[in-house]
Amino acid sequence: MSLFRIIGGGLRALFRKQQAERDLDEELRAYAEIAVAEKMQAGMSREEAVRKARLEMGGMEALKEDVRDVGWEAALESFLQDVRYGMRMLRKNPAFTAIAVLALALGIGANTAMFSVIEAVLLRPLPYSNPHELARVASTWERGGITTPYSSSPPDFFDWRDQNRSFSSMFAYRAGEYALTGRGEAKRVRAVIATAGIFSTLQAHPALGREFLTEENRKGADHVVVLSYGLWQAEFGGAADAIGRTIELDSEPYTIVGVMPAEFFFPLPGSDAYVPIGFDDKVMTQRGAHFLQVLGRLKSGVSVARANDDLAGIMAELRKLYPGKDGKWGVRADRWSSALVGETRPALLVLLGAVGLVALIACANISNLLLARATVRHRELAMRRALGAGRSRLVRQMLTEGLLLALLAGAASLLLAHWALGLIVSFGPKDIPRLANVGLNGAVLAFTMSVSIACAVLFGLIPALRSSALDAAGLVRMSISPSGEAGRLRSALLIGEVALSMMLLAGAGLLVRSFIGLRSLSPGFDPKDVLTMDVSVPEAHYKNSVAVQNYWEEVITQLRSLPGVRSVAATTPLPLSGDDFSSSFRVEGRSVPEKDEPSAELRWATPNYFRTMSIPLRKGRAFEDSDRLGAARVLLISETAARMFFPGGDVIGQKINFGARGGYEKNEGEIVGIVGDVHHFGVDAPVPPTFYAPLAQAGMGGATVVLRAEGPLAALAQSARKLVQGLDHDVLVGQPMPMETLVSGSFGERRFYMMLLVAFAGLAVLLAALGLYGVISYSVAQRTQEMGIRVALGASDVQVVSMVMAQGLRLAGVGLAIGLVLAMMLKSVLKGFLVGVSTTDPATLSVTALVLLMVALLASYVPARRAARVEPMVALRFE
């Protein structure tokens, strides 16, 4: 049969429905008449013939229904009919509809929001062509069996780039910051400083002008810049003649050679400019200078595993050539999309799992509501069944009603999700890449739609099957006295809800406890009342250590004179700022082969730093004002470093010599004191062994000012910034930031996950409480008569209330017990997220159970009160 005929016949039938109906009626009447006539001819009486004919034809309505069911239009039509009928039912019970839609919308909305985050952070392809070919190549440093990824050194990068057979191109870059000077007050420019291959590897090309040339990667030829679209707009108003003009970065002229398109960003949104790395001949031999990020584009068809084999081969050769330096260094390639996301991925997936449970609880809730309503609707179903509706027709109808409900909820959930995403973006930590790009888009809509439909099937199927399983007679009986089976089913669903909420709440509780534990840990200094402010001194103005030393002395003297300032110092890199500096070193008098030299973190600080930050001095002395250029070079050592490198205790007086240079001067000196440990990388991260050198003796240009204040920091912040800016307009002064913000920022990701899980658990508990309330109220309503009799026979209020509440608590109790077991099974899921708390922490679990128990008490108390207020006479007249 041709498709044309199938569609045409169906459409004709749809549009000429009434005629077809009349036709069918007439045909059936004619059939009956002929049948009667034939039977009378065969000798039956008229009555007998009519009776016989009717018997033979069977139920007329059922027959017509069977005829109507032929053809596709019948399915569509019955669906539309179901939709209309369903809408009517939903409108007729606005309270039921509102509660169901709200509960479901909460469940689906949480899922929509969570999926939006995952879509933006994990699923959305990177905005470069063929992003799956991009791979991060990183050095690895192996120590004590643990391999950690590391930045790469220029010579390693060039060897990888030139010797590999797996990558079509490769480039190296580092993040940098410049002060945009010479145009009034200095502005901060976030730059990517990269080798010439950056744009060709990313397959992204300037909208205006040209890319970097290879020779621009030599020191001296590197003063060109490609602007981001944003900076071009902001500084040049989008003028095409910006190409060829000059801007001043850190007071040095850079020629603008290109402008990137508006949609381009690298490596994350927010880069303002791209500048070539100028390598000098010296850096080309420094295999230990690990400061580059490397990104390559795999040749098509080359897997990451093959690239890794290739690189490992190159590295093995290099180790032979340079045995001293590369002994413990390796190399490793990872797909960039996953390298970028890193540890965020498992956390987000756990949260998606949690939010899925919330949806499940919401579904159980609606299922329960529908089951309760189905008991009321049995009469209606029995009627429809008696009138010839088949079982599948009833199931279809009830599922359609569920679908309507779910789609309504899905639409409402988009509003909730939109609102939730606003919160997530504004409160989300900055270290989750691309979180700011989150939004409702096609993929999210499709997800919400699928979840809604899945929910409809999930919550609609049980009640639909149950009601339709009964034949007409059974349904009529059911409508008179409901069976216990429905009650058991509803109790089981409720127990499931409580169990799942218990599990979620326990998980959230553990995260909260772990977080509180973290907050109470000390970072090793006192962040309260401390203000920080980055200051970058352009090399062009301060060409030597003396100039730098004088600048810093001036800044600190001036700042100290501000009212409300108790003490001032400068340091770099600042703890918890994300920056760090480490170097290998030699201890004078110990002869150790170069490749076995220990390495440690190195910090620079002005004399007052330890007092300002309240970092305790353990032994010897701190820095003093006399520790300047020209004086004897001194160093301080952290407790951990002292223990690690001088287990004998003979620390003070040791002479240390670092391989790396910080500022203009070499880093070496005699240890004069031991100071307390500082959690530089995060309160929950291990304490690194650290040395401190005086800022002045190192000739460091850029550092962070730290101010300890009395009184509000906000007022001080602006006056401090103005003051430093006033000293030299070409110095880049960052936005002042309270040290406490940095401390809490270092918990950002943890707090974000904790808050989300707490929100989800809260939702789960709310839904479970609603469910419990619903089940108990319903059972109270059904037992009104029984209550009346009890009251009439002398049961007191207290007895009735406690009887009803006992029912609720029994259900909740079983749920709690199951939930407790489930919570214990969370171990492997939560282990990575907890610090200092066991996954079976008894305190947390008992508090969780107690909270849920209280909620259960409340949810069953309200209907129990109502039961106790039943008037015996009213109750007995009921029904």
Add this chain to the structure above:
Amino acid sequence: MSQESRGVVQGKLDMLILKTLALEPMHGYGVGLRIEQISKGVFQVNAGSLFPAFRRLERQGLIEGEWRATENNRRAKYYILTKPGRKKLKTEAREWQSQTAAIARILEATSGEL
């Protein structure tokens, strides 16, 4: 309630209706009666099976309905076999015959023939 299961082989009612209508155009009751008569009462087809089948065949374009007067001067919807219907009947009948012949051969087989 259904006598179809007692009478006509599942799915073969359509073929029987087509065959009946190939003899002459006929109204619904007549088709049922004719099948019962020709099968000597083995197959009894009631309205509940006939009408959905008519609708199905009509929709497939194998038969067409037309209101006509009966011999007793009543109005009834007569069904007429169309050209595609005739073709369909031919292929169905051929298929059925080859199938029944094959089944008969299998049922009559003795061990010696194997």
